[in-house]
Amino acid sequence: MQTSRIQRLKFIAELIQQASIPSPENKKGNKPKGANELIGITLKEIQDSVSNHFEVINDRQLRKDIAILRNEGYDGIPLNIKIKKSRYFLKENLGLNQVRFTDEEKATMPFVVELLTAYKDIPAVNLILNTLVNQEIDFKFDEKVGKVVEFGSPTVNMKSDVAKRIQKFLLAIQQQYAVVFNYTNVRSGTSNDPRRREEESKEQQIYPLQIRSHLGRFYVVGALFKLNPSPADIRIFAIDAIVRGPDKHEIDTPFDENEKLKGQEVPHVDFEWRSLVLKTGLKDYYTHSIGLYRNYLENEKPIAVLRWFTGWAANWVKEFPIHGSQQQTKIDEYGNIRIKIEVYDTPDLKNFFARFGDNCLTDEEYAEKYP
Numbered sequence: 001m002q003t004s005r006i007q008r009l010k011f012i013a014e015l016i017q018q019a020s021i022p023s024p025e026n027k028k029g030n031k032p033k034g035a036n037e038l039i040g041i042t043l044k045e046i047q048d049s050v051s052n053h054f055e056v057i058n059d060r061q062l063r064k065d066i067a068i069l070r071n072e073g074y075d076g077i078p079l080n081i082k083i084k085k086s087r088y089f090l091k092e093n094l095g096l097n098q099v100r101f102t103d104e105e106k107a108t109m110p111f112v113v114e115l116l117t118a119y120k121d122i123p124a125v126n127l128i129l130n131t132l133v134n135q136e137i138d139f140k141f142d143e144k145v146g147k148v149v150e151f152g153s154p155t156v157n158m159k160s161d162v163a164k165r166i167q168k169f170l171l172a173i174q175q176q177y178a179v180v181f182n183y184t185n186v187r188s189g190t191s192n193d194p195r196r197r198e199e200e201s202k203e204q205q206i207y208p209l210q211i212r213s214h215l216g217r218f219y220v221v222g223a224l225f226k227l228n229p230s231p232a233d234i235r236i237f238a239i240d241a242i243v244r245g246p247d248k249h250e251i252d253t254p255f256d257e258n259e260k261l262k263g264q265e266v267p268h269v270d271f272e273w274r275s276l277v278l279k280t281g282l283k284d285y286y287t288h289s290i291g292l293y294r295n296y297l298e299n300e301k302p303i304a305v306l307r308w309f310t311g312w313a314a315n316w317v318k319e320f321p322i323h324g325s326q327q328q329t330k331i332d333e334y335g336n337i338r339i340k341i342e343v344y345d346t347p348d349l350k351n352f353f354a355r356f357g358d359n360c361l362t363d364e365e366y367a368e369k370y371p
Helices: 003-019 043-053 059-071 103-117 123-132 160-175 194-199 273-279 312-319 347-354 363-369
Strands: 081-084 087-090 179-184 201-214 217-224 234-238 242-248 303-309 327-331 337-343
Touching: 003 043, 003 059, 003 087, 043 059, 059 081, 103 123, 103 160, 160 179, 160 201, 160 217, 160 242, 201 234, 201 242, 201 273, 303 312, 303 363, 312 337
Parallel strands: none
Antiparallel strands: 081 087, 179 201, 179 242, 201 217, 217 234, 303 337, 327 337
């Protein structure tokens, strides 16, 4: 659609919208005689305003423009234009699909949808979720390839600076460009002294691919900014440990391969999200994980892990399986349950079991406690 026509459509939409605003008396609930007739605008009034602001427009063309506004809008969102007593007016639509999003707001939508999905069985949440999922909005993400956010039951309130950084990362994922930021190692990332965190931070350069949450913290998962990122180049950064950025990457040559790339075609700062997800194996990177961190070189294949769960923990793992591979192998006379899962043996797995305290036992510990 030509720019000039988009401008004209927007002008017509604004005319109808302004003419549809109730008078102050109506807003207060008063309805003086003749007030209803003041709401809306006639075709002739629209035609005169448009002809004065742009080129002269005839009835037929104007009706076509109004039809376009009804069907697709000037920016892809249809307007609920009604006509009554030969006056056009915009009927308020309380559906969220009528909201016009900025690029930054659109970038956060997949994140919101993924979070709401965890609570979709609640009727009110399901209603909101169905309203937000509008087929006309392209999020540029394919759930079959990899998720935008992996919901991990955050248990703390999100700080405003973390929310702002999540929004920036989501925008970078949405628009598919590399980012740079300063990051403090996780071991010192919880320091309350901003000067210490700044001194210990290092610049990082990545292609951002995904936002994940785990045990109350949010993380960005990305591939190192280099010529051909592989699964070994996946990196995870706690967002609350970022002290500056993220900012859009403006350099086309990877920082650590300048010499190697002489005479070769260098990658662009922009990247194709789906192909990079496939190239780095992100689709299956966490398939056998509990937790977030994984050493790709050490955790190449999952292993069978056996654990006994006793007391309240037995009921918990029965109601909420801890992994998709979970199998119940035994149950004793006390109701204790022995499960088998096939996952990577990571420190996060050990920390997860530690949350159950003495109610999570190895076979050896179980034999000692229940001889």
